[in-house]
Amino acid sequence: MSYLYLIGLGLSKKFFTNKALEALKQSDIIFLDYYTSFSCDLTKEFLEKITGKEITLASRNMLENNSNEIMNLLDSGKNVAIASIGDPIIATTHVSIAVEANRKGHIVQVIPGISVHCYIISKSMLSSYKFGKSVTLVYPYDNIMDFTPYEVIKSNRALNLHTIVYLDIKDGKFMNAIEGLKYLIEMENVKKENVISMDDIAIIGQRLGCDDEKISAVKLSDLENAKLRDPPHIIIIPSKNLHYMEVEAIQCLH
Ligand SMILES: C[S@@+](CC[C@H](N)C(=O)[O-])C[C@H]1O[C@@H](n2cnc3c(N)ncnc32)[C@H](O)[C@@H]1O
Numbered sequence: 001m002s003y004l005y006l007i008g009l010g011l012s013k014k015f016f017t018n019k020a021l022e023a024l025k026q027s028d029i030i031f032l033d034y035y036t037s038f039s040c041d042l043t044k045e046f047l048e049k050i051t052g053k054e055i056t057l058a059s060r061n062m063l064e065n066n067s068n069e070i071m072n073l074l075d076s077g078k079n080v081a082i083a084s085i086g087d088p089i090i091a092t093t094h095v096s097i098a099v100e101a102n103r104k105g106h107i108v109q110v111i112p113g114i115s116v117h118c119y120i121i122s123k124s125m126l127s128s129y130k131f132g133k134s135v136t137l138v139y140p141y142d143n144i145m146d147f148t149p150y151e152v153i154k155s156n157r158a159l160n161l162h163t164i165v166y167l168d169i170k171d172g173k174f175m176n177a178i179e180g181l182k183y184l185i186e187m188e189n190v191k192k193e194n195v196i197s198m199d200d201i202a203i204i205g206q207r208l209g210c211d212d213e214k215i216s217a218v219k220l221s222d223l224e225n226a227k228l229r230d231p232p233h234i235i236i237i238p239s240k241n242l243h244y245m246e247v248e249a250i251q252c253l254h
Contacts, residue, residue, distance in 0.1 A: 002074040003027070004101040005081040006088035008113020011209025013041050015114045020083075023111045024051045027081035029073055031058035036092040037085035037116070038174065038232050040210035047083065058082065067097050074106045087115035091134065091166055117164060120205040120234050123215050125249035130239060132161030137180050137235075138168040150187040153237050154195045165235040174231035177204040181223055181235065196220070196237075201250065203236040204228065215253045 005023045010016045024030060024047065032044055034057050044055045062069065063082065073080050084092050089110060098108045121128050135152040149165055156163045165184075167175035181202055188196040198221040206214045206229040218226045238246070 002077055002106050003079040004070070004074060004098065004106050004108045005079070005111060006094055006098060006108070007081050007083040007111045008087040008089075008115070009039070009042050009047075009083055009085055010114040011042075011086055011116060011119060012039055013046065015209055016042065017111075017113065019111050020113060021050065023109065024053070024081055024083065026079055027053075028078040030055050030081045030083060031063070031070075032056070033058055033063060033082060033084040033088075033092065033094070035060045035169065038169065039085045040207055040212075042085060055083075063094060063097065067100055070097060071100060071104065074101055075104070084113070087113045087117070090115040090117050091136075114209070116166075116205070116208055116232075116234055119208050120164060120203075120215075120236060123205065123208065123253075124203050124236055125252065126162055126203075126236065126238060126246050127243065130160070130162050130243075130246075132156030132159060132163055134164035134166065136166040136168065137175065137183060139170050139175060140183075145183065145187065145190075147187055147191065149184065150191060150193075150195060153184070154193060157195060157237075157240050160239045160241055162239050163237045165237060167231070167233055167235070174233070176231050177202070177206070177218075177228060177233035177235050178223060178226060180233070181218075181220060184237075185220065201238060203238065203250070203253065205234040205236075206230075207232065208234070217250045217253050 032055050047055045102108050135149045137149045153163045167180045200220050201217050
């Protein structure tokens, strides 16, 4: 019987917890999931320095389609960690590996980390009770656009709820918020269901958790003039009718 740790590293060194360090130190083998998110300073090298252990970068294929290697390590008595930027379960899921390990009699421990999901809700100062389903906006595949984000925003807005939009990471390229918002405007132009309007405000979180983080409220009609920092970025499409306190809170963003 071995331990499988799913460890959340937080968004940056400042948000890396003692509990995460303890679990990394208890692990014989450490995989770093480097494809579902990105941090400005939580790198393989940093983790190797603080743990004194070798860290293996794990690809999507290895974690999602080929868990045999991890199961073999657990079966041979090794404690294994899968470390993720942010939280290991929120908007990143290694649950199938956890379920498989548990079924085989290993002990699964989840170490929560500060997620971009919680971070942007907190920093936006919008009411946490008013967030609906979140969604990932992906790059078109073979020139075909995936309209799921448009549909999710539509359902959330019908209930006067806010939507968190995660942006795609493809072959090491991070979609930025301007590209993302332009895709949403393109979807509106195709669907014409009055879900997105050029008068809408989007909240953009940039490099959250890093020293140069920025949170801005941008009107879609002003998108061309928006100056953003480097990715990673995340977007909130607020509900259509904001509470007056939310309106004032948005004015405090910087
Ligand atoms: C699929 S989510 C993974 C979230 C991660 N499991 C967590 O709990 O933080 C990754 C996406 O969140 C956004 N994101 C992640 N870190 C961010 C950051 N520090 N600042 C802004 N956006 C970020 C980006 O859109 C990125 O593509």
